[in-house]
Amino acid sequence: MGVIVPIRTLGSEDTVGMDLNRGDSNEQLLYEQVAARFVSLIEKGTLQVGERLPSVRRMAAQEKVSISTVVHAYRALEDDGWLEARPQSGYYVRRKPAALKGVPLPPEPEVSRPRCEAELVSVAELSMRVAHATRDPNMIQLGMAVCDPNIHPTRQLNRMLLEVARNCSSAGNTYDFSPGSPVLRAAIAGRLVQAGCSLGPDDLVLTLGCLEGLNLCLRAVCEPGDTVVLESPTYFSALQAIEMLGLRALEVPTHPRDGIVLEALEEVLEREPVKACLLMPCFSNPLGSRMPDENKRRLVEMLRERQVPLIEDDIWADTSFEEPRPRAAKAFDEDGWVMLCSSFSKTLGPGYRVGWVAPGRWRRKVEYLKLVTSIANPTLPSLAVAEFLRRGGYDHHLRRVRRLFAEGVECGLRAVGCYFPDGTRVTRPRGGHMLWVELPPGVDSVELFEAALHANISIAPGQIFSSRPSSHRFVRLNCAYHPPDVIETALQTLGRLVEERV
Numbered sequence: 001m002g003v004i005v006p007i008r009t010l011g012s013e014d015t016v017g018m019d020l021n022r023g024d025s026n027e028q029l030l031y032e033q034v035a036a037r038f039v040s041l042i043e044k045g046t047l048q049v050g051e052r053l054p055s056v057r058r059m060a061a062q063e064k065v066s067i068s069t070v071v072h073a074y075r076a077l078e079d080d081g082w083l084e085a086r087p088q089s090g091y092y093v094r095r096k097p098a099a100l101k102g103v104p105l106p107p108e109p110e111v112s113r114p115r116c117e118a119e120l121v122s123v124a125e126l127s128m129r130v131a132h133a134t135r136d137p138n139m140i141q142l143g144m145a146v147c148d149p150n151i152h153p154t155r156q157l158n159r160m161l162l163e164v165a166r167n168c169s170s171a172g173n174t175y176d177f178s179p180g181s182p183v184l185r186a187a188i189a190g191r192l193v194q195a196g197c198s199l200g201p202d203d204l205v206l207t208l209g210c211l212e213g214l215n216l217c218l219r220a221v222c223e224p225g226d227t228v229v230l231e232s233p234t235y236f237s238a239l240q241a242i243e244m245l246g247l248r249a250l251e252v253p254t255h256p257r258d259g260i261v262l263e264a265l266e267e268v269l270e271r272e273p274v275k276a277c278l279l280m281p282c283f284s285n286p287l288g289s290r291m292p293d294e295n296k297r298r299l300v301e302m303l304r305e306r307q308v309p310l311i312e313d314d315i316w317a318d319t320s321f322e323e324p325r326p327r328a329a330k331a332f333d334e335d336g337w338v339m340l341c342s343s344f345s346k347t348l349g350p351g352y353r354v355g356w357v358a359p360g361r362w363r364r365k366v367e368y369l370k371l372v373t374s375i376a377n378p379t380l381p382s383l384a385v386a387e388f389l390r391r392g393g394y395d396h397h398l399r400r401v402r403r404l405f406a407e408g409v410e411c412g413l414r415a416v417g418c419y420f421p422d423g424t425r426v427t428r429p430r431g432g433h434m435l436w437v438e439l440p441p442g443v444d445s446v447e448l449f450e451a452a453l454h455a456n457i458s459i460a461p462g463q464i465f466s467s468r469p470s471s472h473r474f475v476r477l478n479c480a481y482h483p484p485d486v487i488e489t490a491l492q493t494l495g496r497l498v499e500e501r502v
């Protein structure tokens, strides 16, 4: 049970307390005053990190202010990083991470230099080993691309699942044939306005997460043996899909901040029979790179001229640390050459498996491939997510996601700066929750992966993010599965393991 804080009797400026009871007070001023009072209590140590605040109802009754004033105040404090809302539990005081100030950060990695040749992929074995390690609950999880499940609004989603199940009786247990729930597709089309896209529900096909969408798009536009262009490094499940479909991967130099290098891509398109590009313009995994809008426009134009489809993986875009989210490359697509794939896995959680594709000119083919692959998405989760979007609150939830991811990344950067030896390089992502770390010469990332497992830490070795074993001096680190203090301690251990191998 947390302390009860009589706001009006704590702190030094009694006028604030008096204002709280003024019936005619401006609502906005009132919640700001409540919030400001909490900040001063936290700063003085009266409220301790980890302490639970009184419930909204209790606080409102105690202070004779409205419930909405307290809700506003708690939310503002949550947005500012002072409080943390824990599902089914309440609001807790959280530790604000110390500023990066004073910690010298290692430089960023340079533009990647892959061989720029089409080749068959073989990442299956190592990536399965990494996947098994990342599922071990006893490990400190720096390896997978999954955040702390408590960040997701699971309680609200589950409540909506129960409600829709109760209300739609047997209709919830029939096939929701491809392209899937019209209500959900309309809600997703509405959200894609923020990505700069003018799409309607009929432009979308629902999929089982983003990965199914990527697979369907590859199958829609490629035959075995065809060449697909990718960033270097790239998302390993895209490489696995390419491997399983018998396609060839051609990795192109990629800038750690700005994404694929367009001049290099153009040169490849001139010389190779490229069948598709599969790229992540808005926060790639693992680099976290974000293409400037002008590059996206040029990319779309370059591919349209050569009639090469762009499969755009947009899954991380909503986690942008800055609002609004960046525009999708699809926003610059006038002729349907961009196939946009995404899901709610990184924001609402991966368990509901709600994903979608806007396949452009391959709309009917993707709908058909979805039908013959898995017929439909599960009906009730689609309806529950549609209801969640309809009631609002997604944007508020996103603010929390963005803040927590940004804090995690900042903490990770600081720890790499403090504990990793000279010769280390690290990215500066502005979205997502991954760091791509280049280790000093002589350190092999698979060997480090094994050593880290002995220390109960799972990391993702760089090799799985390339079609060739070229990223052997890189690791990807997840900064959002554990709280900042756990991440910092784990990175201290990892830094020592790196140091021992230099």
Ligand SMILES: Cc1ncc(COP(=O)(O)O)c(C=O)c1O
Pocket: 145, 208, 209, 210, 211, 212, 235, 280, 284, 285, 313, 315, 342, 343, 344, 345, 350, 355
């Ligand atoms: C870039 C990228 N695309 C797709 C996925 C898979 O998404 P989903 O779980 O929605 O299938 C991930 C998951 O980590 C990812 O990082």
